[in-house]
Amino acid sequence: MEDRMKAPRNLSGWLRVILPWALLASLLLLPAVDSNANLMRLLFLTAVYSTAGLGWNLLGGMAGQVSFGFAVFFGMGAYTTALLMHAGHSPYFGFIGGAAIAMLASFFIGLPTFRLRGPYFVIATIGVTEAVRVIMNNLDITGGASGYRISEDKPFNPLEHYYTAIIAVALAVLVSTIIANNKFGLALRAIKQDQDAAAAVGVNPYTSKLWIHAIAAGLTGIAGGIYARRAGFFYPGDVFAFQTGINILLIPVIGGIGTIWGPVLGGVIFIIVEETISAKYQDFHLLIYGSLLMLIVLVEPGGLIQSKRLWIMLGKLLIGLFTGTTWKALFGMLRGRRFAKAQHIEE
């Protein structure tokens, strides 16, 4: 498990800790090198989804409580941010407001269900998504099913959105790391394994779950707000859709449940799949995700980030990068006209 950091003992240990952060930081400098709009867009989406995924991972991965309802928090974040901006507040205040409302919402789901044993929580999360979507569809102050539009006076600046998103991921990773490495994280892992035994050493499972749920909701709310601000328009059938909740859940599951960097990897893979495979084979994207889920559950429960195969492969690739031989090959592969062509229709 990577969800706790042992004090690094040697160079390799330090690399494990520092390298990911360094590379994440380097993304902040990326625009200086290449600020092509499409790249900014993709990385923005990746960052937003990863943030939400990291949120889900706190609850689902660390405390072992599966929720299909994170769309609710995503949507709450989106709407709150929009409404606050409409009221003339700064978007960043909006994000915080979004987080707050999302946290509030999380209690409404948690309070009645966490106290009970059995499937009540997961059932409630499925129910609440549907219910909230319907209610928002009919709520006039938010424009109902017609959706809500954010209009900013100042011209659209992709870089600002990009940086906000990257910082959000960093925040989410930081929060995860802190939780994973203090007593709270330990308690959550205990609850995941044996609730009664945890209670027998003084951990209160009920409140612990409530809090982690709230924190997770908060992060997802921020993600929703950031997404909404850039999208400029959104409606309940989109941000509150069941599918949105699924996407948020897929990301950590693919990347590596209960790990810290897993959801980030998951986000990257998810967006690449969305943009290429499922764009090319739209008709099969459910199939792709469905089988991916089943495969991971049955074969790689740790997610891809813990999959030996994957990372030996990438290890090989790394040698290439070090020796500089495969840069060309790599780019040849990725700069595939394939991807561009995928969108064209051959005459």
Added chain:
Amino acid sequence: MKILEVEKLSKYFGGVAALKDVSFDIPEKLICGFIGPNGAGKTTLFSVITGAHSPSAGKVHLHGKDITGMDAASLVKKGVARTHQVVRPFKAMTVLENVQLAVHYGRHAVTRTHIAKDHAMETLKLVGLDRKANMMASAISLGEQKRLEVARALATAPELLLLDEICGGLTGSETHAMMELLHRIREGGTTIMYVEHDMKAIMAVCDRITVLNFGQKLAEGKPEDIQNDQSVIEAYLGKSDFGGKKRA
């Protein structure tokens, strides 16, 4: 000075009485044993006191304060910890982490990680698991898991420790080590309630013994008195030869 008082405690499952009007009290800094044939209600008694089940009737007082039906977590904060008859270590954690968690959430609620780690190590030394500190809890033997169970309970810094059949399935030497441990714990100033099938063990270690039968208190007293108590002998002869249970 009494630490725990139990008044007329009763617990019914459906119509069946697992405990009927059981009353006793536990003096501080003693090891009090609870014996009785299978189904006498020993484990039920524990789970009612530690809030796993709420009693059908009766009261439990800790230092004179009512703690009846209080949940396990808050009891730990009040200084009452228990072990389970079937060990339940957190298998996906190291031995150290298992105990460290207990320190964090125990009576003293230690927050700083390194302090908690130190406390945990001391506790592990006490039970003799310090060498296995960094092994996964799933990787150690049953005997060691039983000791881990005790260490975990102990790490919450309890005033009253309820031990449920910690010798079940242990070898003679392991049992002996466990008895040593109990003495050391008591010297540490912790009161112990101890349920055990193993007569030899319990006779050897307890200062006072309470006998339960069919959910009722049958007798109470020093080990030697109990051994000669007529009603107790009868209660056991009905079931199996006195003391020989589980040893053959």
Added chain:
Amino acid sequence: MSAVEYLDLLLKALLLAGVYAAMAVGMTVVYGVMKIVNLAHAGFLMLGAYFAFELFNRFHIDPVLGAVLALPVFFLFGMLVHWVLVRWLPKSDTPTLASLLLMFGFWLVLQNLAYAKWGNDDQSIFTPLTLSAVHIGDTISIPKVNLVVFAAAVFCMVVLQIVFHRSWFGRSMRALIQNPYGAQIVGVDDQRTSRLTFGLGTAFAGFAGALLGMLYSFSPDFGRPFLLRSFVIIVLGGLESVSGVALGAIVLAVLETFSTVVPFPWYWHGWKMYHLPPSYQPVVPFALLVLVLVIMPKGLASLFNRKWKTA
């Protein structure tokens, strides 16, 4: 609205309850025995509808008969699914992350396969019965389809009850539901029983799906609203009780039907009587769910002193 109209609605609600019960019962038995929240249930419902649809279009088999035929077919299908996927899941007495994700993944796959096979236009089964109704007076009119569907549903529930109480399989199932460990000690083969149970659950899903297909138009993502209803129903019924399911189904159906027609007092510029806008109707099941979770988590069954284990 007049009393007769209310009566008319009540009748319709009760008929609806029949299908709801058939729809939820499969989920209950699977949860009871295996503690798996079967999200693929929705997928099975959807397949059931298409099953009847195909039989009807290709071989002109009456959908009711189709529904009955669905029972054995989906029974085998369910056992296959269990053998291929479900049996690998770790055992647990509460739903695990793995089980949820696995069944959910399988649901996605089912949806996609259906999508590939039938496309996403809304199909529906049109029989002479579809549009005809039994008229009592001029206000009460009961669609014949609903009557037939109700009859079929009730019939199968009765059959299930008999299976439960008379057969060896039923007994071992009940044993597992009530006390898994005890059951295995007395020699109930839980792998085998689970397999059969999952088959049974799937069979009922397919059956109910076919019946629903007669009432509504359907597309590959047909199941979800009904999945949510099934949840509400089994929670109402106390998760593991077939009789509880029947009760839950009635409560839900009646509430759904009447929620939008019965006016209630509401303060908006002074007290007035208001209807719940029909557009809010889909919220009713969930509202009910939360209400039950807060008031009586053990389900309606907890109203009665003896807990209704499958009986």
Added chain:
Amino acid sequence: MKGRLAFVGKYIGRSTIFALALWGMAAFGAGSTPAFAADDTIKIGVVLPTTGSESKPGQYQKEGIELAIKQINDGGGIMVKSKGKKLKIEEVFYDDGTDSKKSASLTERAMSSDGVVAVLGGYSTALGTAESVMADRYKTPWITTGAGATAIFAKGYQYAFGSLSPVALIGTTSAEFLGSLVDQGKLKKGLKVAMVVENTDHGTDYVNGFNEWTGKHKGYFDVVMNEKFELGATDFSSILQRVKSSHADVFLSDAHLPDYITMQRQYLQNGLHHQMISYGARGPEANARQALGAGTDYIFAGIWWSNKLPYPQAKKFAADYKAFTGHDVDSWYAAPAYDGMRIVAKAIEAAGSLDKDKIRDALKKVELTDSVLPGQKLKFSANGQAEYPFVITQNKPDNKVDIVYPKDAATGDAVAPIPNK
């Protein structure tokens, strides 16, 4: 080799994979931007759902656009003065899978990275609205061929256009049509109307349009019920029960296809009957008729286009379409898309350059005089949305459909009131 692997293993943690992937992504992102096209073609972006729940209409619209492109290219392309020669059109197609997040994202991609001079598409109001945001953001003309909600064009966008007449007009035209029936004496004045519409812009606009007309023409209708319902609802028995007890003469709804089918089915099962029924823009769809058989007879619908239109250019379009796609143009979807592409071409020619602003200005002025759409003229009004009359069709027995209004396009008489079997 082994040694080197071990070396790597020793120094790079698993967690680093994510970072690599991120950079891989960067490379991919850069890579997926096609090298800027040699300017001997005009790139037009097309964003439509050809999968997901709106895939059918999306497909038809795509075909409509591609037919137009083919015809233009066969004619040698568009004369662009600034280049001094005729240029062919190159379509860059994006499938958004009926997911508004993707619609917006792909529109953005087309405008920002793929060097298109204009984007067509956006079927269904929701997806269209999501895309409309991008038009002004990237100063690129965007023409929706499938989103008719007025809300999109009420925002003062400078680069957003729509070749669909406003949805509100369906309501208005329907009211007009019923009014004309009253005037003919087929229906009596003071008709009690029950309206049950979907809770979306579409539904709202429909009701507003209807009320606007009734407001101007007093005494024709009396709206006794006006409710909204949630799309995808399964059971309408209670709401229909209330329609019943409202004792209306006319039942007007506005719904998507599945809801139309389910509601009409339960409508009939509950033995309801009204002098006229309509489901807004729905009615003649083949699925519905196959699902309900005779149950959909006499339902009237207000639609943007019908293959029954008597205009010669409409007939020619229908023929070309069949030749191009191999199937009949049995719904309205293709026509507005076809004309949408043609008017863009015309604008580019008028602009005489590939400059997006010039094209935008041209779009504001240009007028398509041989439009296949009702009224035979396509022109964008000040807010960017086209305005042309609707045709009212009515289902007749044996799967026949007739245009019954306006008179100049009518192919048959309106049956009113609906006979009660």
